[in-house]
Amino acid sequence: MRISIQKSKGQTFNQFKLAGVISVFSLMLISFVTIDTVQAQGLDHDQRRAIIQSLSDEDRQKFFGMSREGKKKFFQERVEESAGSGGQPAAQPGGVPGVEFIDVHVHLIGGRSNNEDYRGAAIEAIDHMDRLGIRKAIIMPPPQVINQDWYDYPAFVHALHKYPDRFSFLGGGGELNSELHKYSAPSSVTEDVKRAFADQAEKTIRDGAIGFGEIASLHISAVPGHPFEFVPADHPLLRVLADVAAKFDVPIDLHMDAADNEMPVPPRFKDGDNPTLLPPTIEPLQRLLKYNPNAKIVWAHGGSDPLGSMSPALIGKLMDEHSNLYVSLRVVGGRAPMHNKLLSFGEIVPEWLNILNRHSDRFVIGSDSFFVSPNLRGSGPGTRFAQRNLPKLRATRHFLSLLPPSVARKITRDNAIRIYGLK
Numbered sequence: 337m338r339i340s341i342q343k344s345k346g347q348t349f350n351q352f353k354l355a356g357v358i359s360v361f362s363l364m365l366i367s368f369v370t371i372d373t374v375q376a377q378g379l380d381h382d383q384r385r386a387i388i389q390s391l392s393d394e395d396r397q398k399f400f401g402m403s404r405e406g407k408k409k410f411f412q413e414r415v416e417e418s419a420g421s422g423g424q425p426a427a428q429p430g431g432v433p434g435v436e437f438i439d440v441h442v443h444l445i446g447g448r449s450n451n452e453d454y455r456g457a458a459i460e461a462i463d464h465m466d467r468l469g470i471r472k473a474i475i476m477p478p479p480q481v482i483n484q485d486w487y488d489y490p491a492f493v494h495a496l497h498k499y500p501d502r503f504s505f506l507g508g509g510g511e512l513n514s515e516l517h518k519y520s521a522p523s524s525v526t527e528d529v530k531r532a533f534a535d536q537a538e539k540t541i542r543d544g545a546i547g548f549g550e551i552a553s554l555h556i557s558a559v560p561g562h563p564f565e566f567v568p569a570d571h572p573l574l575r576v577l578a579d580v581a582a583k584f585d586v587p588i589d590l591h592m593d594a595a596d597n598e599m600p601v602p603p604r605f606k607d608g609d610n611p612t613l614l615p616p617t618i619e620p621l622q623r624l625l626k627y628n629p630n631a632k633i634v635w636a637h638g639g640s641d642p643l644g645s646m647s648p649a650l651i652g653k654l655m656d657e658h659s660n661l662y663v664s665l666r667v668v669g670g671r672a673p674m675h676n677k678l679l680s681f682g683e684i685v686p687e688w689l690n691i692l693n694r695h696s697d698r699f700v701i702g703s704d705s706f707f708v709s710p711n712l713r714g715s716g717p718g719t720r721f722a723q724r725n726l727p728k729l730r731a732t733r734h735f736l737s738l739l740p741p742s743v744a745r746k747i748t749r750d751n752a753i754r755i756y757g758l759k
């Protein structure tokens with residue numbers, strides 16, 4: 337059997353046939369034993385994934401380091417090999433249907449006052465979780481400020497009780513975060529303010545939260561009504577929070593858009609409620625990490641960075657220097673307008689794979705999904721963000737299916753259990 341590739345405009349392949357033996361490729365095409373044409377790059381997504389999954393860790397790392405041309409050639413050889421072995425499968429499909437993970441960063445949108453319906457939002461979440469392989473979700477209030485009608489864990493905790501195996505929660509995104517930003521000027525933070533903040537933080541954990549979140553250092557506004565927030569990560573109240581987190585051995589989920597220098601707001605966010613210049617954020621984070629090395633900081637949204645500085649190289653360097661730094665990954669699809677994405681053309685970016693291997697104990701999945709009560713018809717930011725759930729969760733599953741199994745086990749499950757103290 338021969339496969340020849342024409343590098344003409346249409347990049348069509350000559351027809352080729354797999355001698356009537358059941359192969360993984362034919363299975364994927366349901367009842368076709370003959371594959372008439374194969375797409376330009378050789379194989380479809382599932383077929384490429386099956387081949388990648390059959391590689392050893394070392395070969396996988398090599399593969400993701402190849403050029404586009406190299407990868408094309410690699411797949412071509414695999415197809416030929418499979419044909420040469422009488423159509424035996426080069427790899428087993430699977431991976432994706434079986435992918436399960438713990439999602440450490442999920443929001444419920446339950447509405448306010450008379451319309452409040454967190455039970456509906458929780459059911460919506462469970463429905464998606466069952467379909468998309470999310471074994472457990474850690475729910476948290478988004479990082480809100482004083483002039484929003486903020487809410488915190490007391491609003492939704494009753495809706496989670498029914499599903500103790502499926503949900504845990506973080507607290508503080510309303511009550512603590514709005515206090516933090518109310519006292520954004522460090523000089524306004526008196527000893528009394530610190531004490532009240534620490535008391536509220538301790539109460540949050542005693543009420544059953546397994547950590548603090550979502551807490552914002554720099555939070556740029558993506559759309560009108562989505563707040564701009566900034567305090568440096570080593571703000572006095574974040575130091576207080578780090579001390580409480582260390583005392584209870586719980587993590588802080590930190591939203592901190594990454595800017596290594598002062599920078600203008602990217603044009604993409606010009607409709608948001610942002611100042612014209614954004615402050616640098618990395619050095620304050622380093623000071624916070626150093627201030628209390630027993631406080632676990634989970635830096636949120638790795639892999640979809642709106643400003644451009646949250647690169648795998650920077651994360652690797654910070655993780656080398658600070659053993660208390662963790663990163664939750666928000667995997668997005670190819671078209672999302674973000675920087676430092678984990679996937680490129682459906683494959684893991686080699687710089688990312690390198691760092692995920694090197695610091696495999698420090699990464700978790702935090703999809704930043706928003707599950708909205710079906711009774712709400714709002715058009716607020718949360719409802720708008722919810723439209724991104726499916727593409728993100730599909731990209732997450734695809735990403736996880738490409739990881740070396742030993743790394744995938746840690747990132748999908750073991751790390752979350754250890755960092756968050758999950759039962």
Ligand SMILES: [Zn+2]
Nearest residue numbers: 550591636637
């Ligand atoms: Zn966030």
